[in-house]
Amino acid sequence: MKDEYLHLFVKETTVYNQLVVGSFLPESLWTPIPHLLQGWLRNYIAATFVYFVSSFLWCFYVYHFKRNVLLPEDAIPSRKSMLLQIYVAMKAMPWYCALPTISEYMVENGWTRCFARISDVGWLSYFVNLCFYLILVEFGIYWMHRELHDIKPLYKYLHATHHIYNKQNTLSPFAGLAFHPIDGILQAVPHVIALFLVPTHFTTHIGLLFIEAIWTANIHDCVDGKIWPVMGAGYHTIHHTTYRHNYGHYTVWMDWMFGTLRDPAEDETKKM
Template structure:
């Protein structure tokens, strides 16, 4: 649990700073956000990152290893789950399973650019005031 909470916290802040620091957004994260419209937001958007953006967002997994040492195979397994999760939150299918950061919440992020920076859950967005709930209308536009 310490590992997952640490990763969630760090990814939230890395992702938020990739938006708030304009040069980081312009030169790194904007590549990912070209996939924002109904016809382009797809699981493939979850893999479309500038290489340095990918490194910055993967760094929390490495840092968390210093907090919670674990077997190498366990770490690789969790990083693989990370890949599956990243694809999942870009598939425009929202299961509405609170407090999970489903595709509905992440689609709002792709529409507004200033909400729902969290990764696995919406807790960090709730704690830091950036949570925006998806509406049924938002979801029907993105299916």
């Protein structure tokens, strides 16, 4: 029975492989590839597609369609800055994709607490566990990010790659994945650790990993959405300019709890 249930995960990832990899390669080329490598190839194609489409569309909207409306002219990054960010992100992308590939392997082998169908636990349990999952991820990413700053060798050899973008006119949605590959993986690891601690719907976990790519693009555009308690671009821009504040990911709660929150509205008041 256990093997039959675990086969549901394999079946699901096989469908994803067919949808993504099968759209780019003839069946005769990709079906002989081992299932694990198929998963990595699918993650690579999908992540690259999401990165370029979401970043390009958001750049077009902010820097061209809404030029001088959402950001002043001197805050718009140069094409050279954006090309450098793309170069760094694409160098790291093959390594980033190893993490979801490994997490899928662990799920398919029954090492985690993932479940395949919401009907297996019920909607109430699904939402309660999803809340716990997101809280754990938020907590984990906050402390992982903070330690990447506080532990000097980690900052010097890993996180500093991302922090060369330290002004408004050097930040763009393309900077969202412009990390040293180990740095990017470390900051995504809480998503995988949570699978061992909280019963998690597998499809939801996969979806949240790809939402990460869209979210990181959004918080690097310097456009402050001002929706409390969301850790929007206004907060994250301060992180890139002060290096000591706003380590959170989706919300400001962890920074508020641990004393590292700096509000962009207060910064604006001080300037006035």
